[in-house]
Amino acid sequence: MAAAPVWSVDPRSGKRRERVGVEASAGEVDVVVRAAWEARGSLADRGVRAGFLRGAAGLLEASGEALVEVADAETALGGVRLRGELARTCYQLRAFADVVEEGSFLGVIIDHPDAAATPPVPDLRRFKVPLGVVAVYAASNFPFAFSVAGGDTASALAAGCPVVVKAHPDHPGLSERVAGVLRRAAVERGLPAGVVGLVHGFEAGVALVGHPLVAAAGFTGSVRGGRALFDAAAARPVPIPFHGELGSLNPVVVTEAAASERAEEIGAGLAGSMTLGVGQFCVKPGLVLVPASPGGDRLVEALAGGVAQAAGVLLDGRMRDNFVAGVAERAELAEVECPVVPGGEGERGVRAGFLTVPAGRLTEPGAHDVLLEECFGPVTVIARYGDPAEVDAVLGRLPGNLTATVHLSASESEGQGRAGELLARLTPLAGRVLVNGWPTGVAVAPAQHHGGPYPATTSTSTSVGATAIERWLRPVTYQHTPQALLPPELRDDNPLGLPRRVNGRLQH
């Protein structure tokens, strides 16, 4: 049987743009994984890794306009957004180069012998080593930042792990070009091109997570696809860590006082956040608890004004179909109203909108539960509550989320009223809790956490920010090992000048 071709498709027209290649067979996946595995030693030096990451950022920038053009043709996300995303991607590569050089991620801990301990402590020296080849499953909605050269790849390379990317079918042409840039950056630094591999095709993705030489995986996508791969990773003869970001509703609570004070600002902010990237963000606010009050009414009015003109093209036809069907299913439910009706626009587009429902419909299991499920695209659900107890009841029924947000009044922001209680209720629900802001826009920073209770992510780690590197490492401790045989990271004279914990005390 001939291999299935891989086509680049323009979502604006639905037409094929170019034939990118063919889907990889299990044998071809094996070749790519083995090349990555053979290349692992070349990433052992931290300086080489940092230089590689910075070189890749420079080459991506140098090819920026050409890459953005391909990305826009494949995703319809538009030049402005894609230029911004590329800049973020390059910033992220350089940020991980800084993380690699700074060295705290190695987690060096040294204990000198202590005969007084129970049992006595011998000379113990711990640091972290790379896990091995990392499989990266690229996202549809961030063709740069969560794809071939995105956060998973950058953090894995920073950790010293070669990467094999399973390209997303929504942007295979861009994926090939970005992989080419990464491989060129590798070769320019004297590394084997095989430190970054790329494969296309659903079956290739399945083969990848099952390959004996793959040591860990990162994934950004749907609950269905992510759970299937998570299950496959766990069912291997040797299970591997699977860091998947699957889905998130990103609840927002607006207090009555906040709505009263800032209805127009909050409504406009929500309109911007839920339509950003045509609503195709994993942190899009998908459920907003708004008081059934005059302030709440003004908020809904402002939201209606903000989204009334919003329209766009989704990443592919299947997503468009799912969006149109999803909003139609939700709109049909009892007591659901559509102040601005979301749905299809023309032959390939969609228009933004939102639904309202009395919060009381969501406090008990029932037909309205679909409103508590993520709907990918420019739509959100406004649940109007009469009593704060309804807020608590709805929050108590939510699964895990990437983010949870509360909008407070000025005095609540100073700690008055229920503010502290609300924050305490939101914290168990999410990995990032926001006050008086919007969850879209995930900064690349040391304190970032992009993850959350399942199904937000399948592990407790983050896919954005400095600590994302921790996913691809494991600790090793050397006991009673002569200085001459220790890795330089663990020697008494600290030749690399690393931050370390020695006999319980931080030294840096």
Place this chain on the structure above:
Amino acid sequence: MAAAPVWSVDPRSGKRRERVGVEASAGEVDVVVRAAWEARGSLADRGVRAGFLRGAAGLLEASGEALVEVADAETALGGVRLRGELARTCYQLRAFADVVEEGSFLGVIIDHPDAAATPPVPDLRRFKVPLGVVAVYAASNFPFAFSVAGGDTASALAAGCPVVVKAHPDHPGLSERVAGVLRRAAVERGLPAGVVGLVHGFEAGVALVGHPLVAAAGFTGSVRGGRALFDAAAARPVPIPFHGELGSLNPVVVTEAAASERAEEIGAGLAGSMTLGVGQFCVKPGLVLVPASPGGDRLVEALAGGVAQAAGVLLDGRMRDNFVAGVAERAELAEVECPVVPGGEGERGVRAGFLTVPAGRLTEPGAHDVLLEECFGPVTVIARYGDPAEVDAVLGRLPGNLTATVHLSASESEGQGRAGELLARLTPLAGRVLVNGWPTGVAVAPAQHHGGPYPATTSTSTSVGATAIERWLRPVTYQHTPQALLPPELRDDNPLGLPRRVNGRLQH
């Protein structure tokens, strides 16, 4: 159907000592888990947790002799060993109290807003929060240190997580008593007794890992049992982290020069390590690569002298049967010899021994592969190698291990010869690498790592040492949150005096 009784059994006689209680039904497990879940808020304060852990250590010591007596009657491990293990357990509880108070484990990271970043960084503040109720599956072979008040429990409580322990059937009477002490320590500190629960029975263990309110699990035991529970944890509607320690061969390599220099010392050391605790240690050296040289011959002779008198009683009759059958199966293989024959001794005891085999028998798959599997009890396999290439070939066939050890000569310890290469070969195989020592004896220390590639452990974390606390936490980031609403750990004035990373720089 009446609930199955739980009996305490004396392994020296095989006789029932006392009826401890009954196996828990799923409904009873639910009651215990809910009590733990309801108690979670009481552990929020770090000072309270530290006090509770120290209080528990004190109460365990106060009841020490009575507990050791029960432990010995149920395990036959002997008073000296059990007193030492209890001391270790109390030291460990206090060490985690220190970890809780020091506060680095919270991983506080604060980023002030930075408009120059791409995208701009808002105010972000991250720390770690407890996961929730932790299920602990107690080990057979450490009735104190890896059981009800052992490392998993101590680290989970330190993290702020209530614990439900599934008792090991080899010491149910001790388990009840230790759980009683922990609950008394809780109540003395004003905590609900439910912060520590205890259940008996295989089905109860299955119900526990599947309970919706259980957020994570720790396990120490066999590959078979551990893998079944790992699979159950991964297959849940909401999967949970499962930190299991399943099995380890703990390979040792003795260089020809080391054998030549220190044959008698190494042989005697090996005899002591492999028979410690009647060979029932997860870090027992189970495969020793010894040169086919005069030095190697002397080493084997010293080993024979050291183990010739060793005998004891295993933890239960099933283990004894498995040991006797396991050594018999191995001894029958071609070219396998038994300089000291291991096996049954009298009606209930076992005697220590070891097998030798040419290393060439282990370099390719075949009938001898059983020699590369852990055999619980006082036996080890000596593989005699002619060429160092055989060492590499055997090491290349091993699964993951908790430990890997090399014995070197004086000049090799200075870095001469193949020493560095050997260390580089051992590092990918294990979580702890030892030079010129023995893996038995796992110190409780910040730099300890007790874990390793599967099947040694099912995750990359450790079950011993300060970093074991990381297993029971997840990060949360607060974005743009007013000072008045921030947890004290994240406030600008750092009222708790925590070590933190602020704007990329460590502060402590």
